[in-house]
Amino acid sequence: MANGYRPEIVQRAFVDFIGSRLHPFWSLTTPKLRLLARYEMSDDLIALQFETNQAFRQQIFKGTDDWKGGQYLDLRVFIDGVYHQRSYSIVGLANQPLWWQDDAVITETAKSKRHAVTIAIKPQGLVSNYLTKQLPLFSIVDTSMPLGDFTLAQAKTSLDHRGPDNQKLNPLLFVAGGSGITPMLGLITQALANGHQVALLHYNRTELPQLQHQWQQLSDIHPTFSYHFIHTDNPTTYLADERYLSAEGLLSLNLPLADTQIFACGSQALSAGLYKAVNEISVLQNIQLRDNIIVENFGNALTDFDGDGNQLLDNALQTESHTVYLRSRQRQFDSDTTLLVAAENASIRLAYGCRQGICQLCRCNKMSGVVKNIQTGKISSDGYESIQTCINIAMTDVVLDI
Numbered sequence: 244m245a246n247g248y249r250p251e252i253v254q255r256a257f258v259d260f261i262g263s264r265l266h267p268f269w270s271l272t273t274p275k276l277r278l279l280a281r282y283e284m285s286d287d288l289i290a291l292q293f294e295t296n297q298a299f300r301q302q303i304f305k306g307t308d309d310w311k312g313g314q315y316l317d318l319r320v321f322i323d324g325v326y327h328q329r330s331y332s333i334v335g336l337a338n339q340p341l342w343w344q345d346d347a348v349i350t351e352t353a354k355s356k357r358h359a360v361t362i363a364i365k366p367q368g369l370v371s372n373y374l375t376k377q378l379p380l381f382s383i384v385d386t387s388m389p390l391g392d393f394t395l396a397q398a399k400t401s402l403d404h405r406g407p408d409n410q411k412l413n414p415l416l417f418v419a420g421g422s423g424i425t426p427m428l429g430l431i432t433q434a435l436a437n438g439h440q441v442a443l444l445h446y447n448r449t450e451l452p453q454l455q456h457q458w459q460q461l462s463d464i465h466p467t468f469s470y471h472f473i474h475t476d477n478p479t480t481y482l483a484d485e486r487y488l489s490a491e492g493l494l495s496l497n498l499p500l501a502d503t504q505i506f507a508c509g510s511q512a513l514s515a516g517l518y519k520a521v522n523e524i525s526v527l528q529n530i531q532l533r534d535n536i537i538v539e540n541f542g543n544a545l546t547d548f549d550g551d552g553n554q555l556l557d558n559a560l561q562t563e564s565h566t567v568y569l570r571s572r573q574r575q576f577d578s579d580t581t582l583l584v585a586a587e588n589a590s591i592r593l594a595y596g597c598r599q600g601i602c603q604l605c606r607c608n609k610m611s612g613v614v615k616n617i618q619t620g621k622i623s624s625d626g627y628e629s630i631q632t633c634i635n636i637a638m639t640d641v642v643l644d645i
């Protein structure tokens with residue numbers, strides 16, 4: 244019976260159950276992390292290094308692929324009777340030594356056998372503060388496997404349609420604001436190894452000497468890499484004399500922008516500034532740049548669950564408030580989070596199923612207004628189109644055909 248059904252004599256789930264009773268880190272199926280060390284990357288950015296368990300390693304390393312630069316992990320932690328789930332960027336690649344590793348307290352096992360993964364956290368909010376300040380060393384947390392499409396694969400597919408030149412490697416521009424720099428390390432290392440020309444713009448409120456040293460070393464090795472660190476309180480670092488991202492700043496980089504893929508990770512304001520700048524350049528040069536932008540938004544995993552696994556309302560995913568009008572029902576509500584959650588906060592029931600962008604049950608037609616898809620980062624046009632309310636937030640006032 245070469246291809247037939249083969250019952251497992253001992254179910255993996257049963258082995259897992261027994262194993263986890265013997266040791267909570269042990270599992271054949273559930274990826275888990277054990278906290279090894281913390282490292283202060285800057286005043287407001289802490290790196291956490293974790294040892295990975297057997298299940299994580301088996302799933303991630305069963306190919307030769309490891310994780311991709313730019314991916315993130317969803318960590319699930321239990322605080323005061325509530326499960327909280329948050330997304331955090333993975334810093335670097337599986338085989339990439341990080342600049343502080345010699346100083347950190349890392350077990351030899353984790354160091355030598357690729358058993359470690361590092362994430363970066365800005366200590367703000369309940370979960371981030373807990374992870375960076377309270378979680379004792381060697382504690383165990385549940386994790387997803389690496390997730391996310393904010394990877395170089397997107398650069399390839401989005402530029403492939405451009406005709407006979409599609410084999411050439413297009414330049415890449417990475418734009419980061421504050422802690423948005425964390426996914427860039429793995430991405431940039433991969434991009435340079437693949438032979439891309441790479442430019443990095445990093446806007447931050449404080450100096451980051453160690454990180455800047457890293458970028459300098461990288462540019463010494465790769466002449467095709469240039470980086471610009473903009474300390475927002477130090478005018479001598481500004482691009483084209485502008486404190487924030489501007490069309491003049493982008494043009495001063497002398498990149499062939501029409502062929503440049505732009506990866507951005509940072510605040511809503513940074514994304515808005517980037518879109519405004521490329522719109523200005525598009526009009527000025529009569530080229531279409533908007534589709535060259537990929538924005539990281541960490542899926543929509545900012546979700547909490549109570550001890551029984553019920554999903555709590557997502558209060559972490561908030562943005563500037565706008566008004567949403569339901570044309571047929573003649574109702575309106577203010578929205579500073581996903582359209583679905585905002586409607587429910589205003590006691591208005593909208594159709595939904597999975598609440599994760601999968602089932603399409605929440606899909607409806609937008610008559611006007613701009614929305615942003617929090618899974619892909621895409622900003623919509625201002626006109627009529629079909630959208631999912633569970634994964635879109637309002638960037639302007641919006642009218643829905645509901």
Ligand code: FES
Binds near residue numbers: 600601602603632
């Ligand atoms: S509720 Fe399932 S896609 Fe929105």
